[in-house]
Amino acid sequence: MNKRGVTFKLFIMTVVFFLCFYGMVILSQLLFFENFYQQQKIGRVENRLQSFGQSYVQEAWGSGRVSREAARFMLQNKNQLAIVTLDGKVKLDDAFHINLRKADGKIVKISLSLFMSEYGDELRAARIQPGDTVTVEGEGLGTDGISTANLIYPTGIQKLGFKNIGSTSEEASTDGSVRFSGTVTEIVLPDLKTWSQRQGLLFSALEEWFPLSQAHLEKLKNFEVLEEEWTEPWTGVRNAVIVHPVRQDTGEIDLLFTVTSLQEISETNEALRWFYLYLGIGGFALILILSLFYSRMVTRPLIALNNTAKRMAKLDFTAHTPIRQNDELGSLSYSMYTLSQNLDTALRELQEANQQLVEDMEQKQRMEAVQQDFFANASHELKTPLSIIKGFAEGLQDGVSAGKQDHYMKVIVEEADKMERLVKDMLDLAKLESGTLKLRKTTFILSELVEEVVDKLFHLLKKKKLEVVIIPANEMPIRADVGWLEQVIINFVVNAIRHAEEGSSITIRVEGAGEISFFSIENKGETIPDDQLEQIWDRFYRAELSRNRQTGGTGLGLSIVKRILDLHEFRYKVENTKDGVRFVVIFGG
Numbered sequence: 001m002n003k004r005g006v007t008f009k010l011f012i013m014t015v016v017f018f019l020c021f022y023g024m025v026i027l028s029q030l031l032f033f034e035n036f037y038q039q040q041k042i043g044r045v046e047n048r049l050q051s052f053g054q055s056y057v058q059e060a061w062g063s064g065r066v067s068r069e070a071a072r073f074m075l076q077n078k079n080q081l082a083i084v085t086l087d088g089k090v091k092l093d094d095a096f097h098i099n100l101r102k103a104d105g106k107i108v109k110i111s112l113s114l115f116m117s118e119y120g121d122e123l124r125a126a127r128i129q130p131g132d133t134v135t136v137e138g139e140g141l142g143t144d145g146i147s148t149a150n151l152i153y154p155t156g157i158q159k160l161g162f163k164n165i166g167s168t169s170e171e172a173s174t175d176g177s178v179r180f181s182g183t184v185t186e187i188v189l190p191d192l193k194t195w196s197q198r199q200g201l202l203f204s205a206l207e208e209w210f211p212l213s214q215a216h217l218e219k220l221k222n223f224e225v226l227e228e229e230w231t232e233p234w235t236g237v238r239n240a241v242i243v244h245p246v247r248q249d250t251g252e253i254d255l256l257f258t259v260t261s262l263q264e265i266s267e268t269n270e271a272l273r274w275f276y277l278y279l280g281i282g283g284f285a286l287i288l289i290l291s292l293f294y295s296r297m298v299t300r301p302l303i304a305l306n307n308t309a310k311r312m313a314k315l316d317f318t319a320h321t322p323i324r325q326n327d328e329l330g331s332l333s334y335s336m337y338t339l340s341q342n343l344d345t346a347l348r349e350l351q352e353a354n355q356q357l358v359e360d361m362e363q364k365q366r367m368e369a370v371q372q373d374f375f376a377n378a379s380h381e382l383k384t385p386l387s388i389i390k391g392f393a394e395g396l397q398d399g400v401s402a403g404k405q406d407h408y409m410k411v412i413v414e415e416a417d418k419m420e421r422l423v424k425d426m427l428d429l430a431k432l433e434s435g436t437l438k439l440r441k442t443t444f445i446l447s448e449l450v451e452e453v454v455d456k457l458f459h460l461l462k463k464k465k466l467e468v469v470i471i472p473a474n475e476m477p478i479r480a481d482v483g484w485l486e487q488v489i490i491n492f493v494v495n496a497i498r499h500a501e502e503g504s505s506i507t508i509r510v511e512g513a514g515e516i517s518f519f520s521i522e523n524k525g526e527t528i529p530d531d532q533l534e535q536i537w538d539r540f541y542r543a544e545l546s547r548n549r550q551t552g553g554t555g556l557g558l559s560i561v562k563r564i565l566d567l568h569e570f571r572y573k574v575e576n577t578k579d580g581v582r583f584v585v586i587f588g589g
Helices: 006-058 063-077 113-125 200-209 214-221 263-313 328-398 402-433 446-456 458-463 482-498 530-537 547-551 557-568
Strands: 080-085 090-092 097-101 107-111 133-141 151-159 177-188 226-231 238-247 253-261 441-444 467-473 478-481 505-513 516-524 571-576 580-587
Touching (some): 006 238, 006 263, 263 328, 458 482, 482 557
Parallel strands (some): 467 505
Antiparallel strands (some): 080 253, 133 151, 133 177, 441 478
């Protein structure tokens, strides 16, 4: 990963961002979560306690309704509630109870808060219902002693037909406990899933708070809600004590005294700290992985676009596949793709136009060069025959003798013929070198074309008593422009006739070898110096100063042959034999 690249920078930025955010969450939890959760819990209890107090006063609940509503309050808020007077007299300390009707018809309330803490499972297993007969043993409080007790704190409960729950005896003990039987008229049990075994904390708190201090008493008389943290001295458990004063219709002030445990908050916060410690290790690794994935996901199309832009900067507009994303990057990629296509098309057209312009300029230069060569060669080659014609014409003008007039006229006609052939060859060569010639290729048998050419040159052959031998072997049809290739054969044969010994033979071979065909023409006569073999294709080249003049050639025949064969892209060569010269042309391959 390039440290200066956008992928690395985005990766670092993402990691730093997530680590800062993650660290802020962890730090906030460590520093503020406990206080925040504590305030939330206490505030919720205060609001519900206020609502409970308003209903308690306004609806003038009876004792049964008070017990049920108090039980509902404790179940919903998972704390303990007592209703006491300013001097500490308990009006309701336990909403979870059993009401028993004794044989004499008196109703006795059996408090279950402390008993459920130790024997909750056994008591629920007994499935006590209203109408069941139950024997209870415990300590009783009444206005005039044990005999008239109307609130019992049980040490043992036994349902008729079931085993004892707690400790019971056949007779009342001598330590002040009471034992009696009765019929269940009402039973309110807590939910064990939410029941706290610290129900006894309520009574410890009541003992510690009452009698009230003067400061507390003044605030409560002014109907101020007291909220203080209280630590149970035996266990060290932290609790929040909330005291909410309410005024009865009679003017009496009752206190809604509730104890809410804060220990769970501390324990939860401690557990969360360890949890976040372990989570932080995994979270850090996850942040690295997600940051790397995110940075690559975002920067991959950017890198692709950057590479495309670099190629475009180098005028490389070759097609590339656009990024298939339905977003701004995908749209930008498609726009760059379209732009590169348009630029590539425009550049190709411009290159083609430039190439055409270069070719046109080269063509023009070639035409100018051909034109200059044509005029230079024409002026040079026509100078001699024109001088001869002028000289003999002046002789006729001066009145030469009658016997010489026929000779003068013959020389003038011969020189005019030479001039005509020269001009024709020069025009043909200029046309071939112009680059505008279009070949009309057809397929034909070369030996047949050779025979036609030889027939046309019959008189030249007869004049030098020459014999032409045509040898075809495994001949294959060739593809070429018949008209121009006929000119090649004519020039080869005429050249062979001019330089052949009188009375000798000219051998022409047409052979095939697969897809390649060979044409060769060989005469018997004077050879060409080895250092001049490649120069015979040049215009107006003479192996000897008087050679072309003696043989009647224009010096352009082989140049014309070379241009025609080059246009056809045929290979050719010239070589000396033992007693003459051989020209070879290779068709195909």
